[in-house]
Amino acid sequence: MANSPPAAPSVQFIDIRADQAGQRIDNFLITLEKGVPKSRIYRALRKGEVRVNKGRIKQTYRLQAGDQVRVPPLRVSEKVVITELSESLTDALESAILMEDDDILVINKPAGLAVHAGSQIQLGVIEAMRIIRPENRFVELVHRLDRDTSGCLVLAKSRAALLNLQQQMKASETDKRYLTLTRGKWPAQENIVDLALQKNSLSSGERMVVPDINGKKSKTLFEVKQEFSGCQLVTAKLYTGRTHQIRVHSASQSHPVAGDEKYGDREFNKHLRQYGLKRMFLHAWQLSLKHPISDEPLTFNAELPDALKDVLKQLEKQ
Template sequence: MTETNPTKVQLVQVDPELEGQRIDNFLRTFLKGVPKSLIYRVLRKGEVRVNKKRVKPDYKLQAHDEVRIPPVKVAEPQELPSVKLNKVANLEQYILFEDDQLIAINKPSGMAVHGGSGLSFGVIEALRALRPEQKFLELVHRLDRDTSGCLLVAKRRSALKSLHEQLREKQVDKRYHALVSGHWPASRNKVKAALRKNILKSGERMVSVAEDGKESETRYRVLQSFEQATLVEAFPVTGRTHQIRVHCQYAGHCIGGDDKYNDEVFNLAMQEKGLHRLFLHAYSLSFMHPKTGERQTLIAPLDPQLSQVLKNLSHA
């Protein structure tokens, strides 16, 4: 990776939009490509000053603070994907809602939310390429690569802060549609099982039910019953990695098309019905709009493949 070495001290005035942000997080965003260790070193040595005074990493910025940033070695920013790429250009058609605070995407299955792990780009990099004039674009939450549906991206730091607070306070209501094996009993409306995340030697993440795991709960409602499967609505009360998928497996009803927590016989049967992806879709998202304070609900329609699979199934 090529490197540049700015030789001049930079004086940056803090935008009121960034008020309340910690200085270490501000520097990590401003000095993209600089190792965390170096950021904390220059803070510790007093080379970063706010209003000509030394500050600790947890100092919270105030509007119009003047930040002195010393010369540091910055890695060249990674190039954004070309807007001519089909995947990037097509993302425009998946936008469900957009205003001056946020963008909501009906994320397609198979597209990661961000680049990394061998992927050159994801939704956030693609959006930055589509909206080069937009100074701030950050993911509010995440979806697994194979999961489709509602994904929120903040266009202002204040919106990101508000939505993160709502997520912490469990004020965001996320509903998923999942096609699971067998007959999910209508009386089974919740699965509570602690989950533990394991990293395999290959680097792959696998989650399992374990007594020493983190407390996790998913609520369920039957939407449609078929001969071999059930379409359920899943509402994750907690937000653990792969939670809905593992809870479905634990309940004895694996999600169709799941290649990790699967029922091979069911997957083969669903392939014959036209399913060639994970049938897990973030169908709706409800939250308080960060600017108006009004409750807003977004609905992401199922993609044509999932809709067709449901049409191909025989009713129970």
């Protein structure tokens, strides 16, 4: 994996393509300058540091094909830019592709790989796929998965596809199902958890999601598939897509996800390490949606990783 040296911050002049037209300037900058605080971007817009066709614009301005955007240096310090992937990561991602056409790319995301780079993460799925597919000028995440969650992840290869798929998810027109191993025994075969969720920040700076009546509406269906000693394999169907929804909803019912270091049970996690569990047992197993261009119904299935299959085999022996 090759790293290029940090470049000195400089003003960029970007010519807007037809496939970029229609989006608000603030959203364009947020996508362009990942990792830069939104407050910094909005300050640059207010102060006129960002200009379109040499003129000041408001944050609500919608870009048009042919516009030239002046983008000032926005980062306090430049991050190392990764321009080349290791052969093993390239092969792993290529073999993880479940479907690809001109508009969408669906992969079975490996656990441990973030979906995008962040303050402590130099490389994520989206950056890696842009390196692997340099011919595609547009590749964007449609939704997210936690770093330790594996399974179905959808990327858009055109702006029209991105907007359509995001609208499907916002309108709950997609069907997302996960496989997870949880502590204890659920009270019924099917269990609905309907608790609003709110993001909180602790004094340590850690971000947690908690049930809160003033939070965002959230709903999950947990269905028991297989029972083991002290735990159950369940499917979780998302009716909403909140951050850490499955993990918080299951923990709120005293059935935390196995291997979850944030919301889980320490003793339960320690017990399952005896059966070979070295990660969080949460896998985006199935995703159904409509093709963003043809409207064709599509269903994707991501096979459970071997490491999680092996844990289930060890549990079955008990």
